[in-house]
Amino acid sequence: MTQLNLLSRINIPAPDFSEPSLYFRSPSASVDVDGLVLGSGQRVTFDTSFGVLPIGQWRSLTAVRHVVATLDITGNALIELIGAGAHGEFVIDSATSGTALECTDITTCGADVLYVAVSALEAGVVVRGGRWSTTDEFVREVRLGVAITTFNRQEYVLKTIDRLIDIESSVPELNGNVKVLVVDNARNLQPSLPSSAPVQLLHNPNLGGAGGFARGIMEYRSAGWSTHVVLMDDDILLEPESIVRTVQLLKFATSPDLCVHGAMLSEERPWMQFEAGSMYKFKSIYPLRALGRFIDLRERSEVLGEYKPEQFDYSAWWFTVFPMHLAKENPLPVFVRGDDVAFGLMHTGKTTVTMNGIVVWHADFALKNNPSSLYYEIRNFALIDTLVFDNHHWWHLAMRYVGFGFRNVYSHRYASADYMVRGMKQFLEGPEAWKKIDHAALHDEIRMVNEEKASPLSDEQKALGFTAPRPKIVRLIGYILAVPTMGGHLVPPFLRARVSGVAQIDVRAVGLAIRHKEILYRHPRIDEGFVVSRDWQRVRVLQREVFTTTWRLIRTYKKLKRDYRAQYPSMVSDAAWQARFNQPV
Numbered sequence: 001m002t003q004l005n006l007l008s009r010i011n012i013p014a015p016d017f018s019e020p021s022l023y024f025r026s027p028s029a030s031v032d033v034d035g036l037v038l039g040s041g042q043r044v045t046f047d048t049s050f051g052v053l054p055i056g057q058w059r060s061l062t063a064v065r066h067v068v069a070t071l072d073i074t075g076n077a078l079i080e081l082i083g084a085g086a087h088g089e090f091v092i093d094s095a096t097s098g099t100a101l102e103c104t105d106i107t108t109c110g111a112d113v114l115y116v117a118v119s120a121l122e123a124g125v126v127v128r129g130g131r132w133s134t135t136d137e138f139v140r141e142v143r144l145g146v147a148i149t150t151f152n153r154q155e156y157v158l159k160t161i162d163r164l165i166d167i168e169s170s171v172p173e174l175n176g177n178v179k180v181l182v183v184d185n186a187r188n189l190q191p192s193l194p195s196s197a198p199v200q201l202l203h204n205p206n207l208g209g210a211g212g213f214a215r216g217i218m219e220y221r222s223a224g225w226s227t228h229v230v231l232m233d234d235d236i237l238l239e240p241e242s243i244v245r246t247v248q249l250l251k252f253a254t255s256p257d258l259c260v261h262g263a264m265l266s267e268e269r270p271w272m273q274f275e276a277g278s279m280y281k282f283k284s285i286y287p288l289r290a291l292g293r294f295i296d297l298r299e300r301s302e303v304l305g306e307y308k309p310e311q312f313d314y315s316a317w318w319f320t321v322f323p324m325h326l327a328k329e330n331p332l333p334v335f336v337r338g339d340d341v342a343f344g345l346m347h348t349g350k351t352t353v354t355m356n357g358i359v360v361w362h363a364d365f366a367l368k369n370n371p372s373s374l375y376y377e378i379r380n381f382a383l384i385d386t387l388v389f390d391n392h393h394w395w396h397l398a399m400r401y402v403g404f405g406f407r408n409v410y411s412h413r414y415a416s417a418d419y420m421v422r423g424m425k426q427f428l429e430g431p432e433a434w435k436k437i438d439h440a441a442l443h444d445e446i447r448m449v450n451e452e453k454a455s456p457l458s459d460e461q462k463a464l465g466f467t468a469p470r471p472k473i474v475r476l477i478g479y480i481l482a483v484p485t486m487g488g489h490l491v492p493p494f495l496r497a498r499v500s501g502v503a504q505i506d507v508r509a510v511g512l513a514i515r516h517k518e519i520l521y522r523h524p525r526i527d528e529g530f531v532v533s534r535d536w537q538r539v540r541v542l543q544r545e546v547f548t549t550t551w552r553l554i555r556t557y558k559k560l561k562r563d564y565r566a567q568y569p570s571m572v573s574d575a576a577w578q579a580r581f582n583q584p585v
Contacts, residue, residue, distance in 0.1 A: 010130035035128035038120035056112035056307025062252035075125030083111025145226030149212025150234035208335030262319030277312035314344020338380030379423035394557035415451035431567035478511025
């Protein structure tokens with residue numbers, strides 16, 4: 001057989017990993033430091049999210065046609081190469097230990113997914129991993145620049161750096177083809193690096209994720225070394241195989257514009273996929289529409305289904321890879337929330353894909369959302385809408401702003417409503433004012449909000465559970481009554497509840513707020529949350545603020561859209577970003 005070129009690897013998880021069924025399936029095999037140990041007659045299959053080779057995607061996206069599976073195994077065992085597709089599952093090739101298994105042409109084999117199975121013919125069979133390879137030639141050379149932005153996330157980012165160093169040095173296909181640039185917005189990171197580590201640390205003013213990633217993109221663009229760049233958050237747990245699979249996929253890709261997105265899995269529930277790409281509906285009150293949400297990746301049906309290409313609009317920057325020729329423009333200066341949305345909508349989203357095993361783990365976003373997040377969300381998404389969509393008009397933005405604003409006002413989430421108003425006011429100031437923002441100072445001010453922040457629940461609060469959901473018609477009536485009752489203020493005392501209502505932390509419980517003076521918003525899986533209470537004076541003030549800013553938006557939107565579009569090139573230019581990097585710290 002001619003030279004085998006790596007596609008991806010079949011890995012065995014560490015013995016203490018909590019969800020081994022992401023990697024393999026076996027009712028009785030055990031994992032130790034040597035690998036996966038099988039007794040006589042025991043069987044293990046790699047029909048898992050991290051174990052399969054999704055040849056439906058490889059067939060569609062790459063020049064690969066011939067696939068070879070090899071396992072690193074000791075002991076006497078039967079190894080099978082199995083295909084799965086619309087017509088069920090079938091054995092393509094089989095052999096005893098140490099023999100490569102082949103699928104000679106993935107375009108005609110009738111499968112969308114390949115996986116291997118091992119049946120031990122004696123005791124003491126050990127599987128240490130495997131490889132998916134091909135005899136087909138690469139289409140292009142890939143040199144990957146990793147750009148990480150960090151701000152006081154030492155525990156996470158140092159582990160990520162170590163994993164990147166290890167994968168670059170231990171995988172021959174990556175050696176010399178991966179470099180890491182860590183942009184430290186806090187200017188206090190001190191990693192202990194081997195002298196040979198391809199890692200560079202840059203201190204940066206605190207310009208948020210957008211500033212850190214802009215610095216990374218500009219550095220790689222200037223150096224001219226990398227063919228592709230991956231933007232990576234600092235608060236993730238990286239599956240190192242993601243780097244291997246990404247680089248090898250890009251080497252064989254038929255399109256030079258192909259971008260790759262790593263799905264986000266839940267750190268609290270490692271088997272649950274939180275997002276694998278997203279749509280953006282600018283006419284909606286909630287424009288972000290995550291795809292692949294809350295999927296249980298342990299389920300075979302989620303792994304072996306028929307390949308159906310899925311189009312999305314953008315990919316979040318916890319793990320997003322794109323070719324340098326698509327990085328001719330820099331991110332918007334938005335600090336947090338929306339830099340990845342804008343960049344995806346403008347440059348990379350339409351050519352981005354996800355793939356099995358290219359993942360990171362991340363803490364639940366519900367714990368990160370707070371009023372300051374809504375400041376950035378209403379401000380930054382308004383900017384994105386005006387820049388990206390020609391048919392976006394004032395009423396689209398007004399409906400979102402008023403609709404979501406009053407959902408906050410009438411669910412006792414006054415701090416959220418207040419910060420939305422502040423964000424809208426900033427947008428209404430126009431591009432000249434935006435370009436003068438001291439983002440670090442503004443963020444220090446914005447994040448000081450003390451309301452609506454999750455904290456550990458007391459035993460009494462834990463015992464409350466959740467208020468039972470009402471029928472849909474009852475909830476609809478609650479929404480309708482929110483305005484005439486002023487968020488429940490005008491409800492007669494005998495109709496009011498005497499206990500606290502309880503709702504999930506990521507909802508706006510308008511119906512509950514009508515009868516309940518106090519609402520506990522709590523996380524559904526973690527014992528954290530916060531309490532809010534009805535405040536008639538704040539309702540009055542916030543109603544007035546929402547109406548006055550909406551009227552100002554109506555009167556000035558056309559000019560704002562024209563001005564923001566005219567100033568966009570200067571807002572994202574190298575010179576503008578360099579001036580921000582050079583500001584005193």
